[in-house]
Amino acid sequence: MTFLYRAKRLMAGAVTIAALGIGSAQAADKFDLSPEQPNRLRVEKNEKRIEEVKDFKFVEDGVFTVGISTSGNLPLHDYASDSKTVIGYDVDFAQVLADSLGRKLELVSVAWADWPLGLTSGKFDAVISNVTVTEERKQKFDFSTYRKDELGFYVKAESPITTIREPKDIAGLKVITDAGTNQEKILLEWDRQNVAAGLKPVEVQYYDDDAVRNLAVQSGRADVVLSVNATQAYAAALSGKTKLVGTLSGGWPITAEIAVTTRKDSGLAAPLTHVVNDLIASGAYRKVLDTWSLGSEAIDEAKTNPPGLPKSGS
Known part of the structure; x- marks a missing residue:
């Protein structure tokens, strides 16, 4: 990864308080x-x-x-x-x-x-x-x-999805990720392996707006978000609307x-x-x-x- 690529990858996973619809007072409570x-x-x-x-x-x-x-x-x-x-x-x-x-x-x-x-x-x-x-x-x-x-798989808090550990766990799901990043590369490789094994393909979704991405998860238009774990963990702690169901190394398959x-x-x-x-x-x-x-x-x-x-x- 070049320095610029790493920077783009980091920014792609950022989640702002405003995008979550959370006021600064609520963030300060957490x-x-x-x-x-x-x-x-x-x-x-x-x-x-x-x-x-x-x-x-x-x-x-x-x-x-x-x-x-x-x-x-x-x-x-x-x-x-x-x-x-x-x-x-x-x-x-x-x-x-x-x-x-x-x-x-x-x-x-x-x-x-x-x-x-x-x-x-x-x-x-x-x-x-x-x-x-x-x-x-x-x-x-x-x-x-x-x-x-680390990258994290996050779903809405009420989702029946409890664990994502390997490629077969995302077969047939609607997964949001960040374009031009390591997480997109990993997701596409997992999907390729699934399709080769006869499993259902992933529906990959991309959103430039964090608020729209969050709404897609909460409304059921998307099942999972795969993105930078740190910012997603922070967002989950603030809103209580999403939960972590799996992690993997940002350099997968290398740690x-x-x-x-x-x-x-x-x-x-x-x-x-x-x-x-x-x-x-x-x-x-x-x-x-x-x-x-x-x-x-x-x-x-x-x-x-x-x-x-x-x-x-x-």
């Missing part, structure tokens, strides 16, 4: 959208990991500087109710990393397509902005994994993971991986995920530079 974030989890500094980064030259003394996209894409990142403070899962996760390293967190807003240049030029120490590990990116950057790159991205051979990746594993062991890692309804995307173990998605054409 999630803390305040700029103050009084309930944000904080953790104690980790002396062992601080020692591991003593020779790393941070952008600023006493600070962990993180590049992050600020485009509206909750639960990952967006502006708070004051329209200027960035909040979301990525921010909360960056905070516990900074706490563990005994440093203040500094966020630097960066357009998603611009993070590679910003990181290599030294504008920030790391990028935490839904970056998937790929073999192409590993040539220039190091990675410390922290979340599954894909999201990772903290750092400069190649900078020496920061391994310590950050250790920090994530410490947070997993303490339970803090899962608490941050659950705050934003992302528990299904938890990993069991963080890894440094694991196998990534293959280069295009390979």
Whole structure:
């Protein structure tokens, strides 16, 4: 996947509060959208990991500087109710990393397509902005994994569909997905396998408008939505009108993971991986995920530079 393709894929799965017909007050009842974030989890500094980064030259003394996209894409990142403070899962996760390293967190807003240049030029120490590990990116950057790159199958809350795990489970269904994305590619391959096996074909539907897509599911014109799990999980938690019935890797059939991205051979990746594993062991890692309804995307173990998605054409 190229940087632009990944960005398009992420935006295709975004679900806005307005599209769901949910007021900001109702959203605030479910999630803390305040700029103050009084309930944000904080953790104690980790002396062992601080020692591991003593020779790393941070952008600023006493600070962990993180590049992050600020485009509206909750639960990952967006502006708070004051329209200027960035909040979301990525921010909360960056905070516990900074706490563990005994440093203040500094966020630097960066357009998603611009993070590679910003990181290599030294504008920030790391990028935490839904970056998937790929073999192409590993040539220039190091990675410390922290979340599954996951797609989700969602149906309306009252749907009789309870589980979607494999291609045969979608045979004959009306499935909405996002054009030009990994999820569309996977859906079409599942449909091809079904048809080859003599099963009913899928009716694939596309909607540019989230409100229209949501209405199609609720009215029964569509059975299932296959899209980015994070935004769908957030929408389901807000509205209560949809439910998760299955997930699969965004790189299916290969497992894909999201990772903290750092400069190649900078020496920061391994310590950050250790920090994530410490947070997993303490339970803090899962608490941050659950705050934003992302528990299904938890990993069991963080890894440094694991196998990534293959280069295009390979």
